[in-house]
Amino acid sequence: MHAKAIRFAATGGPEVLEYVDVEVGAPGPGEALVRQHAIGLNFIDVYYRTGLYPQPLPSGLGREGAGVVEAVGEGVTHLQPGDRVAYAGGPNGAYAELRTMPADVLVRLPDAVGFDTAAAMMLQGLTVQYLLRSTYPVKAGETILFHAAAGGVGLIACQWARALGVELIGTVGSKEKGELALAHGAAHVINYKEEDIAARVRAITGGEGVPVVYDSVGKDTFAASLACLRRRGLMVSFGNSSGPVPPVAPGELSKHGSLYLTRPTLGDYMATRDELEAMAADLFEVVTSCKVKVEVRQRFPLAQAAEAHRALEGRRTVGSTVLLP
Template structure:
């Protein structure tokens, strides 16, 4: 009898109401593939972008880019994983919102015994995002200053701790005083409540008018202009998300006018497309967690059949830290 797995699928783009749970067949892995049984699945804004249509996909399509579990079977040519091994990933194609799946093995990473499935499902995409932001996008040195938006979110809380562990001053922003306190507790040097303060003005005060070396902005349209105004001459703007909508077209001339600024729009999936790089990024992340330099906050858990409620909470900015789904 062919195995099936409960899987979250969309047949059309729209709000959380388009999310459906279906029993989908899963077979044996082919060459370069594994079959993994999920114990926990991660929730990320990229899932919202795919559901809404901001990031188009051929439909119908399963959702989810991150999970942790146990390898059930390995295909020909897979040498870094074995059947029965604990593993975790943040990788395409989407389909992680499921009990089990067959997928390419290259970006699936062996999971240390010291890291739980829940923690791993909450940290792979967000943690490796922080790894490339701080280590692979632009040179950052001890003593540099970074402005990080959404500092109390899943990526943000990891970034606060990562910055502190590497001697980098992190100025965060968040939408409530409670979230600001959470960011500072996790290592942010300063945190600005953007609902009650002008973050551009406050950054100028904190830096003595000099501005910051780097801005890391996952918000998009709402913060883009202000983020540029926070940079010092020759500063780097890293736009890595669109939580408030996509950034409008940019006049490159304004970068010159504001002090020869630099701008980039990276993605995690470009960085991890190389198997060796992906595995090295995961090992660095695991080392930060095992060394207690970074603690992963799993602040919300939802059963898989409540995935629509999880999406609503994420979009309403009612969450802190990471959110996971339990199959």
């Protein structure tokens, strides 16, 4: 079967992404053939495209999507043709009209969740799920710091934290993004271009600092993040949109109050089918109950994936973005 897909043969800027015809085979054992209705755009895609995260080339791109199962291979029992499904993870290749992929990363999608919403929320929503519920299980009444609060992950975190009774301090890069984060449930916002993050956090928390910082920005915010933590606090470095964090001397952690540091990935939190099912059920519950609303704020045709990457890297996107085959 022929289908359109994005491929790239060399790492580099958005211009390396090519919109091409590909041949899609029948699903093998443990696989499913999925016709995609929407594809999620995420910063991890940029890391693969630039080579920050190495992979064999030529390659597809994209870790997240939603669509309908057209066929299943031998041994697949949890899915059948016609099922609405969504996923985050598995091999790169979501930027495609049709793909054959491992069936064990697919979860059935509730009827109440549309394809656009699912493609925009799986990777970001499951990320928030493990951050707030597993990496550091937040408790009602706590105050936490979450960087990039107006991004796709951030806006979900603002709402989910509020639903859990947690005061989220969000960092943003503009007045407009601050207003957006507040509207989605942030208790406080800090404009990092105009304010000292650590000083504001100390003021908000009566000098104590926060028990946990969630930081997907990386190089630009790492030092400030450590300075925001209370004694024995946890630094969660889960991304590097501003560039990788330089090497850290363990003594830095003791200097700031016997801190903990973790660098988690989604794959390690949903490594088993049971973990994935439980995480997805938690995410679907907060979305279908309207505690968390996932808004698709940008849509690009799949053929314009390069332009979507330029918008994402240029910080011209707010909230979630999807590609439409």
